[in-house]
Amino acid sequence: MIRARGLTKTFHRKSETVEAVKGIDVDVREGELVAFLGPNGAGKSTTLRMLTSLLEPTAGTAEVAGYDVTRHPAHVRSQIGFIGQGNGGGFSYRVLDELHNQGRFYGLGSAEYSRRAAELLEALDLGGLEKRTVQSLSGGQRRRLDVALGLMNHPPLLFLDEPTTGLDPHARANLWEHIGAMRERYGMTIVLTTHYLDEADDMAERVVVIDHGEIIADATPSELKRDHSDDLVTLVVAPGSAGGAPSGTDLLPDDEATLRTALASGDGEVRTDGAVAADGARTVRISTAHGDTRLPEAIEALRVAGFAVRSAELRQASLDDVFLNLTGRSLREEAA
Known part of the structure; x- marks a missing residue:
């Protein structure tokens, strides 16, 4: 589903050169749920933005859902859903209107996007909120709406960039319950970034640990804890x-x-x-x-x-112990 080789991103700020991502090699198989784990500024979000064709790599190559992210960005976007760190819905717009507009952006017919919107509203426990404005929703409801927006085109691959940041523990658990149900229903491949250790440990089948723009470990959570802690x-x-x-x-x-x-x-x-x-x-x-x-x-x-x-x-060993042993510092402290 994803194959990246030597993926690199360099930014230039005045006289300073910042290498945000340093030659990442990563593969994601169809049906996997893979978490990119690391502190803020590690290069997780930059990597996702390159894989979703939102940011052009400085060097390296990446194929996503069978398409090159640089040569065929439109094809890549047609095959993926992307949920960024900010809320995707316009605050003054109504929930149902936002879903229908998202369907139109993907070229769906009116009957199809209406059916799809109704299905997602029910599946994500948003029924009865169709006429509410986005700004009137709770934080958890907004994030579930973001998930619905990301799934309107029925993508085989879903990217989640720190999907639960800012949510209280109950809302976080609720959102993950819905994401898990969506994955089981549609058989999606999911790639997420997070600095929440429990999310990576509990939800992901593989954890890719990123620090200073480089992958320093890539294995299942149990393998990482066995080998590094x-x-x-x-x-x-x-x-x-x-x-x-x-x-x-x-x-x-x-x-x-x-x-x-x-x-x-x-x-x-x-x-x-x-x-x-x-x-x-x-x-x-x-x-x-x-x-x-x-x-x-x-x-x-x-x-x-x-x-x-x-x-x-x-x-018992934790992923924070793994990060501490690999880097010499605690991921919990870095995230805080």
């Missing part, structure tokens, strides 16, 4: 005499060698805090790719060795 198991271990320990023996958790021996059979890196509490408790941390199975294994190994586990916590 670890789960963290945190245990507070105290003296005890359970399991396999000799009767009446209290093992001290400051016996680091005994602790490490007990945990050596499992995977991951084991670290112990230098500080020991007054009652002898010590914190142990295990970095592992398999936190969900490593946690019960570690608790049982410590019990058998004679230690008591007072508390246990599992923090």
Whole structure:
């Protein structure tokens, strides 16, 4: 559905040259939902604008829905839907009029665009708002109208540029529910940009991480977290005499060698805090790719060795951990 090679965009501002996108190579297969993840200014939106033929590349090539974006931009636009960061509807225009006009722009006949508009109003929970002006809609309703406008030509490929920015959590969840339903109904390929980690993790089948105009990682969310981050198991271990320990023996958790021996059979890196509490408790941390199975294994190994586990916590790897390990900074902080 998308094939880009060496895609580059350079801007000139007075005496300064800014390379916003630096030779991106990316492929998107038919039916995929791919998220471009990165902080503001990373080059996500610029890449989308080139792929949608709205911005001419400085260098490189891209084919979208079978057409070259530079040589055949009109053909590309006929095959895609594009929902930008701003609202697409004119504020003083009525909802139904905007949908009908969008159909006319794509050359649809009156019967076809009327049918299509009615179908999308129902599917996107906009029924009853046909005569309302765009400016009178809530933020979530406006974004659902944007989705309807982007789908009027029944595109096989839909581009979403930060579709939920500015929406409250309920409106975000509602919009994604509708987008998911539209994708299932029409079998669309979807490409989106976002800096919301949960959207990329929960919705996308592939995540393309972009930083400073370059792709630094491209894989499924689970593969990215497996390859570039670890789960963290945190245990507070105290003296005890359970399991396999000799009767009446209290093992001290400051016996680091005994602790490490007990945990050596499992995977991951084991670290112990230098500080020991007054009652002898010590914190142990295990970095592992398999936190969900490593946690019960570690608790049982410590019990058998004679230690008591007072508390246990599992923090699973996130895409923010991936970005931090790849770039040295947090994507959450960058987005904020």
